[in-house]
Amino acid sequence: EVQLVESGGGLVQPGGSLRLSCAASGFTFSASSMSWVRQAPGQGLEWVSAITPGSETTYYADSVRGRFTVSRDNSRNTLFLQIDSLRADDTAVYYCAKGGFYDHWGQGTLVTVSS
Amino acid sequence: EIVLTQSPGTLSLSPGEGATLSCRASQSVSSGLFAWYQQKPGQAPRLLLYGTSNRATGIPDRFIGSGSGTDFTLTISRLEPEDFAVYYCHQIERSPRTFGQGTKMEIK
Numbered sequence: 001e002v003q004l005v006e007s008g009g010g011l012v013q014p015g016g017s018l019r020l021s022c023a024a025s026g027f028t029f030s031a032s033s034m035s036w037v038r039q040a041p042g043q044g045l046e047w048v049s050a051i052t053p054g055s056e057t058t059y060y061a062d063s064v065r066g067r068f069t070v071s072r073d074n075s076r077n078t079l080f081l082q083i084d085s086l087r088a089d090d091t092a093v094y095y096c097a098k099g100g101f102y103d104h105w106g107q108g109t110l111v112t113v114s115s
Numbered sequence: 116e117i118v119l120t121q122s123p124g125t126l127s128l129s130p131g132e133g134a135t136l137s138c139r140a141s142q143s144v145s146s147g148l149f150a151w152y153q154q155k156p157g158q159a160p161r162l163l164l165y166g167t168s169n170r171a172t173g174i175p176d177r178f179i180g181s182g183s184g185t186d187f188t189l190t191i192s193r194l195e196p197e198d199f200a201v202y203y204c205h206q207i208e209r210s211p212r213t214f215g216q217g218t219k220m221e222i223k
Contacts, residue, residue, distance in 0.1 A: 035212075037160075045152070045160060045203050047212040059210040062116070095159055100207060101150045103171060105159035 002026040002104045004096050009109030016086050016113070022079040022096030022106055030054075030074040032099055036081050038092035039108075048094070049081065064090075086113045117142045119204050121215035127223040130196055136189040136218045138204035143184045148208040151180060151189050154217075155200045163202075164189065196222075 008020040022034070035050040049070040050059040058070050069082040079096050093108040118141040128134055138151075146167040152160040162171040164180040167187060179190045191198055199222050204215040 037214075044201075044217045045154075045205075045214040047205075047214060050210075050212065059212070061211045101162055101165040101171075101205075102152070102160070103162050103165075105161070107159060 004106035006096055006106040006109035009111045011112045012086055013115050017084045020081040024077045029077040034079045035097045038094045040092040088113050117206050117213050119215035121218045126220045129223045130194050132194050134191040138187045138215050140185045144206045144208045146183050150205045152203045153200050
């Protein structure tokens, strides 16, 4: 059974940093592209970032480029999102998702940016 | 950036009726690079259709996707109570990948 479990969210002050993790199991993680998608409270889905299976290429939404960094550790079956210079409008549930089309999603981790 | 515009914003229907949801792209999207997702309150989204018309695992055949270029459609025949949710279209043709703003389907 495919499982994606996010962690690392929490309350952080504007300008702060967090590192989100997504632990994957039940599939060949090293062969799958992975993505992060976020959803602000009461809002729609916003694609954030993606990474190819071997970390050759990373992709970012304009709203996060330069502040967010996606990475992965295929030996630990884990996806990461380093988020720096956090702003209030980064407040959202952050989901990790598997594949080019997201056939599996985690349950999400909530990031709240507030002073 | 490819902007996806969904219509209508809200659809009020009764169980047993059919539904048609539209998604228009600001630039042409290859059919193989287009998808639909369903999201229920408090849950993560679920993949419904990928490559425009291919149903994901476990998706019933009342969900039908069609379209090409800049116009895509999700048709749901014979609505079941569990179909009332928010639906999002999505393209992976070009980075940044984008989602539509969503269509909320509610019980009339």
